Amino acid sequence: MRIVLFGAPGSGKGTQAKKLEAEFGWPQISTGDLLRAAVAAGSALGKRAKAAMDAGELVSDSIVLGLIEERIAKADAAKGFILDGYPRNRAQAQDLERVLERRKLELDTAVLMDVDFDVLMKRLTGRRTCSTTGKLLNIYFSPQAEIDECIAAGGELLQRDDDNESTIRNRLEVYQSQTEPLIDYYRQRGCLRTVHAVGDVAAVYAGLRAVLRGA
Ligand code: AMP
Numbered sequence: 001m002r003i004v005l006f007g008a009p010g011s012g013k014g015t016q017a018k019k020l021e022a023e024f025g026w027p028q029i030s031t032g033d034l035l036r037a038a039v040a041a042g043s044a045l046g047k048r049a050k051a052a053m054d055a056g057e058l059v060s061d062s063i064v065l066g067l068i069e070e071r072i073a074k075a076d077a078a079k080g081f082i083l084d085g086y087p088r089n090r091a092q093a094q095d096l097e098r099v100l101e102r103r104k105l106e107l108d109t110a111v112l113m114d115v116d117f118d119v120l121m122k123r124l125t126g127r128r129t130c131s132t133t134g135k136l137l138n139i140y141f142s143p144q145a146e147i148d149e150c151i152a153a154g155g156e157l158l159q160r161d162d163d164n165e166s167t168i169r170n171r172l173e174v175y176q177s178q179t180e181p182l183i184d185y186y187r188q189r190g191c192l193r194t195v196h197a198v199g200d201v202a203a204v205y206a207g208l209r210a211v212l213r214g215a
Contacts, residue, residue: 001026001080001212002105004087004096006182007113008175009168010123012197012204015136016113017084019205026080031088034067035059056162056170058088058178065095072099080108089178093185109215110186111208113197117172124168128157191215 003026005013017028035053038046045066049059068086071077087093100106115123126140132155137147139157150157162171186192193211197204 001108004083004110008120009171010120011113011115013084013113015201016208017082020082026082027076028082028084029071030084031064031086056167061091069099093182109191109193112194114194115197124163127163128159130155131158
């Protein structure tokens with residue numbers, strides 16, 4: 001299947017995309033991850049993207065389009081893929097349609113991960129990654145045992161550069177003004193599905209699988 005997974009920062013797209021990838025083998029394609037890798041590698045593209053990312057703004061449409069085109073062309077994406085964090089505005093949604101058309105492909109569904117604003121704030125400000133295992137944790141929501149496991153393994157709880165409060169506020173505003181219009185965009189195309197993405201990871205995943213069965 002070819003799926004767009006969209007929703008506000010902190011709606012759990014990445015976590016759910018990883019679960020789909022593990023179960024069905026469709027690669028998770030996250031523009032955020034691709035951009036962070038470019039920044040970490042110190043590439044020219046990474047340097048161009050970094051300022052926008054640090055401010056919680058969107059990186060230019062042409063940069064992310066290039067990343068997406070390259071990634072979709074890889075062999076593992078032939079059986080389907082999960083776009084996590086792309087598209088994020090109307091122009092990107094149209095870019096994506098063109099890229100797929102050129103490859104004679106169609107999107108199967110666009111799934112909105114729906115979460116209330118105050119829950120998002122806690123998810124984002126509490127979000128950490130274990131430096132040893134790479135596991136995603138949250139200081140407000142993760143079971144203490146999982147946090148202890150990371151520390152016992154010699155791990156540190158790392159916070160993403162753009163998970164500080166002022167950048168988070170900006171990212172949520174950018175989501176409301178630029179990405180939320182995609183709800184209507186995909187509704188009009190008849191491929192919008194919505195998952196109420198609050199509750200534990202397994203329950204949200206069950207909801208996601210249920211909407212995919214109907215897609
Ligand atoms: P994410 O990991 O999806 O929250 O993305 C982190 C940051 O990367 C965002 O705040 C943007 O600055 C940038 N980014 C990720 N995906 C896109 C996209 N599709 N378009 C523009 N910027 C993006």
